[in-house]
Amino acid sequence: MRRRTPPPPAPLPQRHGVDPVRVRLPFGGGWATVREHLVERLTGAGPGVVAGMFDAGLVVAADGRAVAPDAPYEPGLFVWFHRELPDEVAVPFPVEVVHRDAHIVVADKPHFLATTPRGTHVAQTALARLRRELDLPALTAAHRLDRLTAGLVLFTVRPEERGAYQTLFRDRRVHKEYEAVAPYDPALALPRTLRSRIVKERGVPAAREVEGEPNAVTRVELAEHGAGLGRYRLVPETGQTHQLRVHLNALGVPILGDPLYPEVTAPAAAGDFRHPLQLLARRLEFTDPVTGAEHSFVSGRTLSAWSAPAQWADQEP
16 A cells, blocks of 8 residues: 655745645656646636646745746645635624634624635635634534534644644534524424435535435524524534534525525526525534633624514515
């Protein structure tokens, strides 16, 4: 078995809080040059873009030197470059810092802001913003929230400690509570614990429940209700994609502002922030694996459909 070589440190600095892209050339294949492989691999960049990057000296090796356009293909070689940042609409809401120490940052993320760079959301992400605003270029996310979900996210300050905090989530040693606003059904018996098997297929926007061993567990409680709406407290034991949204939809009370459940609808136009998904990561509690401190954090955000229902009802879809 070939031993995997750990990547060397990036020879390029961050841009706008975003790391350079790192590519490790695979073993096997019939590419004659590094350029030939990347042109084939990065087809989404557009015709001539990758070739232009090589001509401009923007693809570099571990020593920071530009990789020549005719450099021979070398299996296992690491190369770096900066992606062309997409044209992003700024999310006009701040990322509030709830807690900061030498090891972690706990942020209160607004709706519509992705946690980490992915796809068309790169600089307009909580991670990139915090790196810039806090001057913490090594900051990384210990877990993620959906872009449409607001609330608490844990970031780690020191790369060497990231694994310890990620393990908390993997081993389910983090207590998480969410809040949601959805229709009120007086016939719905609550509290209850839902257990089902949820699958999320690549390329399919919505997740779905299927037969099989449960992999998603959520306790659902009704905190209060009024004007036909309920404010629900959700305590997940697992972390499947869209788990809370799928489970409330299965109960017949889909979360307000959800573009996927019960039906997939056309996404809002870029810059339309009028109807945020009414889901909030309200509470985060855990024992710090590095310091041993007992942490309990609460979001300061509110869900607009509950705090200002008249304003929500008056908004045009």
